[in-house]
Amino acid sequence: MAVSVQGKRVLFNSLQFLIFFPVVTTLYFLLPHRWRWLLLLTASCYFYMCFIPIYLLILVVTITVDYVAGIYLDRCDRIEPLDAFHTVSDYLGGYGRQQQQAILKKRILLASILCNVGMLFFFKYFNFANSNLAQLAATLDWNYPIKHLAIILPIGLSFHTFQSMSYTIEVYRGKFNAERNFGLFALYVMFYPQLVAGPIERPQNLLPQFHQPKQFDYALLKSGLKLMAWGFFKKLVIADRVADYVNSVYNAPLGQHGLTLITATVLFAVQIYCDFSGYSDIAIGAARVMGFKLMTNFNVPYIALSIKEFWSRWHISLSTWFKDYLYFPLGGNRVSTTRHYLNLFIVFLVSGIWHGANWTFIIWGALHGIYQILTVLTERAGEQLRHLLGIARLPVVDRGVRMAITFTLVCFAWIFFRAATLGDAWQIIRTIVVNTRFTRDDLLAALLPFSGDNTAVSHALCTLMLLGVFIVAELWGRPWYARLRLAPSTYYVRQLAWASFVVLILTMGRFAQNSFIYFQF
């Protein structure tokens, strides 16, 4: 355990949040409905400013641009274009009225998207693009004068940008009327539970909820707190525990045994799921306590039987975002076969780029694109093979095999996602292929990173036990705690079970305030 200097960030897994959340929630229910949005907005601003205060300006720009764009898009549908946009309409003279409106709306949407994507590009991708161009120039022996910018990536930039963009697109499509209250729109983009790592909400779901007066509901409080507890368990007890192993192996992959690298990769699959879905659970739970319903973000993704199914269970708010706003506009599957494959590939490539400015993420996205295409291509052949081998007649074996294949493919892609560089990723894959043995030394080497000393065996066993609890709970009905609803006579048993669960989190959690992985995106 390395003791470190504590930051002042209001992370969900921080002591500050334990004060922040009850205070904001209590004040929320004490205030009359008309002031609640102001409280939530102030709390959200404070939450965001705890990271880098000045970066609030980025949000202000995004919110202002999209708010104005929304208003104008809405007006285009309601008001005669020649009256409302006299000058612009003159400029567009020669087109019919509807065409003029359509062109104008497109231009407003385009301007809003350009502003959002421009901001995203500047803060997230500029240095990546610049360094690649500099390398290219150096290879060609050209003089390249643009310097690397010392920018810190704003936390959760991709999340709130995409959420804001979804609003403009929905208003453009006429599926949602523009929000007139600037404060409520700002709250839609900045609502603190899901501000920095989603779920990426749609205006139809979240904005109307801010208008509805909420009453305190004890059942919602209990259910929200239970969901938060489950999220804390996933983050503090599972994700941060296996993170120690993963980090020690992936930060120095050279010289590791193949078995150690396989273990680290599988544990990374566990880590990223528990980390991100843990965050989502805390966010959804925190919002539920106040009476808000956020969309589900994960649905036990590792039990997926195909890559396609995996993406319908993993980071659902982002997958559906890409489906609605990129895949369908590209034509989806209602185009030629080749174009369909290309659409699939583009969507996953963009998803990879969304995750980070590094070639490792791009390859990760491209790999998933290829997986999707291969899934479509081999669907019929796979079916025939399963019948030929007789697996199709054994549903349990069939599901098991398909689940294992999907999980292996996902894990293979995770190697690129987690590796620091492409070189590291290739080295890891090479070692796994060439140097995986199951000798005593290899097994001992695979155990060691659990703690780095001779207590590694205890840590490994404990991790296994906790993973067992986690897997059983995850698979045991959804929401998982439904199965804990024992008969009414066992009220005290239920209370004791929940109290033990809380104590388990308090004693087995890692409280070093490790940031959530998806904050960096």
Place this chain on the structure above:
Amino acid sequence: MSGQQLRESGRFLLLCAGLFSAVLVVKFAYSARWCPTTQGINGLLQMRHVDYLFIGSSRTRQGYDMRAIERATGKSAYLLAYDGLQPHLAVKLLEYLLDRSQPTIGLIILEAYPYIAMRKPSVEDSRIFYNAPAALKLELLKTWQQTGMSGTDMYALSVAEGNEVLLTAFCTRKLIERRTYHGGYVDKFTPGMPRRRFQQIQEPEGVRQSPGHLTPLETQSLSSMFTLADQHGVPLIMVEPPVPQAIAQGAVYTAGRAELQDLAAMAQIPYCTFSDRLFNPCDNSLFTDPLHTSSKGRSLLSRRIIPLLIAAEKSPTLVKSYYGVAAQTAIPPTAPLPHRHAPIAFIRP
């Protein structure tokens, strides 16, 4: 919220608090009982007498083979080592040990590690807490409070750390005990460094940016340890486990070492280093990383220290006077590896 709902919430919170307190009290009072008995302070307290007690960090643990030393000397040896053990914590351990009648100690071999005495107070190895008996735990908590440890870290150390070992003790304790002996490793293989990586070694960035002086807290703690040993009549020597030449010649390391030598000289404590002839700091196969020895290095170092142990035990004053004089002059920061220290094998009673 209705009265009934308030009562239900209150009951639940009380139940959580009760359970949590129970777990905490049991852990505080009894954690040492479930810890392996072959390592740490818990293991040491099981012994009646220790001829050679090594106190230090992971460098000491990885540096010496207790079985080899015991076999060669016919005496008992114990390695009280925790990762990154700083003098201000080591003094608490020593205080606790010397105040007790058991185990009796023949000679203390205290690790001299400049970097660790230059750092701000920190805890790298939580075993120091959950391995310890309740009385020592209280002392450690007081020390951490005095050194300004944050509440979160204090919580992690006293509540969250070590639970894996305690929870799985029923089946892993024997396994751990089989892999450790008197605080040291048994059959642990640590490979030598690849030559290329060895050649790239330099002082860590964080160290290079440090002020390059021993902190007052650690200086004071070292002096306290010297005094404590003297008061209890237990001879103490400082031994510096070897590091790769690139580290040994680093400006910060040499400055820190000079300060440690001055401190030892003032207290008339022998400060021993290993000469190049005895342990070649340019041989990559002897090191597994920039600070720790490999299996080959451990085996060699365990052989090389034996003459010093015998000499120090038979005539500590001779060793004391020799090294006391040798350490009088501080080494300039840029000086090469000091050859002016005689190799320890030369010390004969």
